[in-house]
Amino acid sequence: MFTFDQLAGFIAVAEELHFGRAAERLNMTQPPLSRQIQKLEKIIGAELLERDNRRVELTSAGETFLEEARRLMALAERAPVTARRIASGRSGVLRIGFTAASGFSILGPLLEEISGIMPDVDIDLQELVTREQLNGLLTGELDLGFARPPFDSETFDSHLLYRESMVLAVPSSHPLTLLGRDLTAEDFKDEPLIMHSPTQARYFYDLVVRMLPIQHANVVHTVSQILTMVSLVAAKRGLAFVPHSATLLGIKGVEFLPLEAGREEQVELHALWNRRITNPALARLLRDLEFAME
Amino acid sequence: MFTFDQLAGFIAVAEELHFGRAAERLNMTQPPLSRQIQKLEKIIGAELLERDNRRVELTSAGETFLEEARRLMALAERAPVTARRIASGRSGVLRIGFTAASGFSILGPLLEEISGIMPDVDIDLQELVTREQLNGLLTGELDLGFARPPFDSETFDSHLLYRESMVLAVPSSHPLTLLGRDLTAEDFKDEPLIMHSPTQARYFYDLVVRMLPIQHANVVHTVSQILTMVSLVAAKRGLAFVPHSATLLGIKGVEFLPLEAGREEQVELHALWNRRITNPALARLLRDLEFAME
DNA sequence: TCAAGTGATACCCGGAAGGCATCATGTTTA
DNA sequence: TAAACATGATGCCTTCCGGGTATCACTTGA
Numbered sequence: 306m307f308t309f310d311q312l313a314g315f316i317a318v319a320e321e322l323h324f325g326r327a328a329e330r331l332n333m334t335q336p337p338l339s340r341q342i343q344k345l346e347k348i349i350g351a352e353l354l355e356r357d358n359r360r361v362e363l364t365s366a367g368e369t370f371l372e373e374a375r376r377l378m379a380l381a382e383r384a385p386v387t388a389r390r391i392a393s394g395r396s397g398v399l400r401i402g403f404t405a406a407s408g409f410s411i412l413g414p415l416l417e418e419i420s421g422i423m424p425d426v427d428i429d430l431q432e433l434v435t436r437e438q439l440n441g442l443l444t445g446e447l448d449l450g451f452a453r454p455p456f457d458s459e460t461f462d463s464h465l466l467y468r469e470s471m472v473l474a475v476p477s478s479h480p481l482t483l484l485g486r487d488l489t490a491e492d493f494k495d496e497p498l499i500m501h502s503p504t505q506a507r508y509f510y511d512l513v514v515r516m517l518p519i520q521h522a523n524v525v526h527t528v529s530q531i532l533t534m535v536s537l538v539a540a541k542r543g544l545a546f547v548p549h550s551a552t553l554l555g556i557k558g559v560e561f562l563p564l565e566a567g568r569e570e571q572v573e574l575h576a577l578w579n580r581r582i583t584n585p586a587l588a589r590l591l592r593d594l595e596f597a598m599e
Numbered sequence: 600m601f602t603f604d605q606l607a608g609f610i611a612v613a614e615e616l617h618f619g620r621a622a623e624r625l626n627m628t629q630p631p632l633s634r635q636i637q638k639l640e641k642i643i644g645a646e647l648l649e650r651d652n653r654r655v656e657l658t659s660a661g662e663t664f665l666e667e668a669r670r671l672m673a674l675a676e677r678a679p680v681t682a683r684r685i686a687s688g689r690s691g692v693l694r695i696g697f698t699a700a701s702g703f704s705i706l707g708p709l710l711e712e713i714s715g716i717m718p719d720v721d722i723d724l725q726e727l728v729t730r731e732q733l734n735g736l737l738t739g740e741l742d743l744g745f746a747r748p749p750f751d752s753e754t755f756d757s758h759l760l761y762r763e764s765m766v767l768a769v770p771s772s773h774p775l776t777l778l779g780r781d782l783t784a785e786d787f788k789d790e791p792l793i794m795h796s797p798t799q800a801r802y803f804y805d806l807v808v809r810m811l812p813i814q815h816a817n818v819v820h821t822v823s824q825i826l827t828m829v830s831l832v833a834a835k836r837g838l839a840f841v842p843h844s845a846t847l848l849g850i851k852g853v854e855f856l857p858l859e860a861g862r863e864e865q866v867e868l869h870a871l872w873n874r875r876i877t878n879p880a881l882a883r884l885l886r887d888l889e890f891a892m893e
Numbered sequence: 894t895c896a897a898g899t900g901a902t903a904c905c906c907g908g909a910a911g912g913c914a915t916c917a918t919g920t921t922t923a
Numbered sequence: 924t925a926a927a928c929a930t931g932a933t934g935c936c937t938t939c940c941g942g943g944t945a946t947c948a949c950t951t952g953a
Contacts (some may be wrong), residue, residue: 306604306675307675307679308602308603309602309603310600310910316917324932333912333930334784334911335930336912336913336914336931336934339931339932340932343932348681349683350679350683351683351685351686355925356931357918357919357931358917358919358920358929358931359919360930361930361931363904364686364877365685365691365879365880369691370678370679371682371683373674373677373681376674377671377675380674381601381671382672383643383663383667384643384671385601385642385643385645387663387664387667388643388644388645388647388660388661388664389643389645391659391663392645392646392658392659397663404682407901413817422793422812445865449928451703483930521723525814560844584659586659587661604941618900618901619899619900627943628942629899629900630902630942630945631902631941631942631943631946633901633902634942635941637901650899650900651900651950652899652900652901652948652951653898653905653949653950654899655899655900750898836900
């Protein structure tokens, strides 16, 4: 195999068509350059330059090899630069998972901020429930997640993005909308309820159950997505407990009423990541966003 | 700048994820391979592999650098092969000039034969008069020409492709078509004539003047292209002397009559090239077509 | 606690690459 | 026409890079 020095030597001679000047350009003397080219030609197995004692010119083979040599040199010069960019986190791919609920409010502005900080990093977004996010973070398929507790703080580090109250979603025409004060369990004890799935949306389920004495007999639907819940409320199938940011969904025919118990029990959204960080882009992001590391 | 050995070393380690096995694959021992990688990382300015004493894995930077490294190696392996192909004439470009007259008959079959012999050689065709061809062959813009004498046999080598008789082109309805024998100058001494340009088509001009006592007073047009001549004959502007292959043009309203003098004086078409051959594809072509060289 | 596995280090040696001096050859100049 | 010049190739010397062997350092598992 030839060397990059030989390629550089050949390119210089091919451009100058003069061994002396080419050698000068390469900061070396002419004799070793001559031998370099000879060796290169021997390795290639073809004459690249035709030189008589007066003039040097490229052969046909030399002409096309010159193109290849230039391409090689360009590639070789670019490769370390991109590698360094990625190592410093200024470039690369950041795979982010998010729950549908987090997408309403926090995701947009945060992506805005990320692409402001690291414009050359590609963001790969995936909607995943918390459990899938944890799994992805473990296997390394995911760099960062937006999810809700609980998660193992041994393996994951996290940063609280925000808390919000739970509110009650009711159809616009519903009598409760006229009440004008924070609601208690008593106010909707006979209303049909749309509840969170205890498996797919355990966080919300646990929180609501902890917050209010639910009449399980009143539960008419069990769903896992906030959007589905609000749509069902709009269709007058019942009432639902949703985080305050669901107001941003902008679905017609639904109103959101404050809950007395919601003042205390709030839902949290965390950014979380594997403590064993392998992606430099993530390290840079956490540093720049000033998320607590450790 | 890094070396190809370092790249090969890195690729091997990245694929094996094990220094010992990678070294074995490269037919070397493990220690120099370790140093090779260290040196490469230092040159790149980024960590490519993360190794603790138990396992080796790629960093993000290492992953993308691996792709670049593979591309570099592939390019480096291909480059000499193409260079050799071109040097041996099995690939490359062959620039061929031809006169319009030669295009009628010889060009088609010859191109067929060339592309059969050297399928990977690109043929660049240009229609040029003999003088332009000679010029192109001199400057190296042309590799091979199809033209008619005279040309300097010091600089050019040539191969006679074929000879053909001159015939007389006459309008279909012309009385001479009824004659039924070879024509002499006497037969058309009062007819209007379309003659070759003594500058642009000197070969034909000289040949016709040598062959027949032309009444210059009868010359109504002076043109340089055979096709133009035949078209003018079809338009009943006069009679013209053209090579026999002009019959292949298939122009309506023209007949071609044999000339007595045409039996002796024949026009020649030569393949010709610069004796100083720089294009390996041309050398190969001449050898394979068994054209005389020297 | 010890053996096995694995990457890093220390040291030595041979060969490759660069520098200097010079040659061979063709061109220009006096 | 001969001498000076220009230019690529060669011979020889020295330095330095890269590979090999032996060994270390550290981790893991029995």
